[in-house]
Amino acid sequence: MTTTATHLRTIALHWTDLREAVGAPAQIGAFGVGLRGYLAALDQADAEQLEYERHQAAHLRALERSSDQLGERPAPVRLHILDTMRAVEAVLVDCADQTAAVVQRSPMSYAPRGWPAADRARRDVLARGDALDPRRWRYTGRRTAPYAALWLLARITRAAGPFTALPEREERHIGRVAAGAAERVERALDIAAQRRTLEQRHDCGGAIDVHGGEGRAPLAHCTGCGRVWTENGMVAA
Template sequence: MTTTATHLRTIALHWRDLHDAVGAPAQIGAFGLGLRGYLARLDELDAEQAEYARHQAAHLRSLERGPDQIGERPAPVRLVVLDTMRAVEMTLVECADQTAAVVQRSPMAYAPRSWPAADRARRDQLARADALDPRRWRYTGHRTAPYAALWLLARVKRAAGPFTALPERDEKRIATVAAGAAERVERALDIAAQRRTLEQRHDCGGAIDIHGGEGRAPLAHCTGCGRIWSEGGVAA
């Protein structure tokens, strides 16, 4: 069974791949909602290209330049991947905010002015170090998806730091968020083997299973008569 830790590591390790995929050509043969989803995916690609064209036109207008002018143009953007990155990052950062509010201990207080100078200096030094502890989750500044994933991973693994025990309800929330985020990352990159059964039955009455993912074009297989389809037509 895939663990929460594995899901969080998947997000952190593949975040750079998502950045690279934003500007890469889309893989039309990626696993979709079955072979019917292949045509839907083509429609999505057309929509992405149309959306990019609108952004491109707006960008050129803002610079008061024509499309035939010489100069660097913005690279095409895969909006599906970009939307995945935004959604995953927002969800993970929000989960880290909620978790930190529960388990992160407040920084040590500074010494009262009434303490002897030497004791006050030692206490204040400890208080500053505690407040600046790099293991603390910050509500401003460096709040990225991979950092949030690794911070949540440390909480799930019970790593040391200025934290109290992670309650079971919060651990379950992290597990749910991590599983959903990792699934979106894997789907956007097409790096996970997948199998689904269509609601639609074949003419023979058999169920139609779709196999794909991991960069492979999807195949449909009838569990009744054994017929196999590919995107190009009947394979066997």
């Protein structure tokens, strides 16, 4: 539960950073960006993986309720950041929808007409308050990624509200969704250390490991001959 909570907080806390990054200039020092340009011939497998992720993001966007849900942004924009935001928002809102369908209690009913006036008034006040409880997940209105992340966080931390106990199956599902979404956010913002081994090997037959992330310039090295590359070219052999 602690790990899931951390993932959900990461999404909520960094959503503003993603919004700001959409219109920001691309970071040449981000993980793999400049390096893939230098090692384009060796990094075909990585390019194919990025293309697969783009297709997955496009599929998720097709499931969204509105194409302008994230608001209008001036062009040009960093499309991979926008793709990340749309994909993350789609999966988190869908997860909240599914979770609410399982754990959210139906609102209290209003008083029957046959009740005494005073009792009916008291019951109707309670019913109205229950229906408008701000802790309820809504299927219309505010359905954003940070709000969904915080609502799901409240569910896994067993916060009070008009909810039944969260079943273990739903908690596991929230954990999987949160982990995947947080990983995409961190990767888009380049705030997590990353290491990747390319499928295609170097001419010497050795594997090529790429290191980067956390704002550091990426580099690669061959585990066979020891050759090292940075974005500016080969630095050692």
